[in-house]
Amino acid sequence: MWFLLNPPCKATIRVQCIEDFDWLSTKYISTLAEQKSSDPRYTSILNHLRFYLPDIFPALNKIVHLDHDIVVQKDLTEIWSVDMKGKVNAAVETCTESEPSYRAMHTFVNFSDPFLEQRFNATVCTWAFGMNLFDLQEWRRRNLTGLYCDYLQLGLERPLWKAGSLPIGWITFYNQTVPLEKRWHMLGLGSNTDLSSDDIENATVLHYDGVMKPWLEIGITKYKGYWTQHLQYDNPYFQQCNINN
Secondary structure (H helix, E strand, C coil), X not given: CHHHHCCCCCCCCCCCCHHHCCCCCXXXXXXXXXXXXXXXXXXXXXXXXXXXXXXXXXXXCEEEEECXXXXXXCCCHHHHHCCCCCCCEEEEECCCCCCCCCCCHHHHECCCCHHHHHHCCCCCCCECCCEEEEEHHHHHHHCHHHHHHHHHHHHHHXXXXXXXXXXXXXXXXXXXXXXXXXXXXECCCCCCCCCCHHHHHHCCEEECCCCCXXXXXXXXXXXXXXXXXXXXXXXXXXXXXXXXX
């Protein structure tokens, strides 16, 4: 209904429903529910559907994937020409200790397990979901969705990593990721109160990763404006949503 009332200028909108994905097995859905976490962010099928992008869009060979809690501030056209160097994923790295977005692989992945210790480097650079460029053709060739399913099942048998899609994403796309410039994807607007205003203004995509989403009362006040400026509070459908101004 929203897109019928607010048609995009030069874009085609296709709304899909999970129930229409008859190729998505009920076993997979129940497997997600078995993850030892009460946090729906980690067990939600929506959070893990990103690993099925080649199946969701079988006719596409490349895609820019955006999470629901982002704001696109600038033109994304240029990212389409990023040299993927034969890799599958292009993402902003999160392995600089001095930066707020820092994530260390060993704090999320259990490298005391021989399976992981022998196959992966604990010091390898990590990266972020939220704004990614994926080469779906290369993804299919390497059968990374099948690899993800194998890892997901293995992680249920013994504690290999923390719950959620990020650690298993690092493992699935291991050696298959090229770094993007930081300006493409600004992290931390839903978790860090000390971000640089200049960095925020210069970023192409702002990501409210973390629990302090801009539509919640606990959202970080000084960052809310980047999100609320795009909202139409006078829209009758929007007024039915529980959004904090």
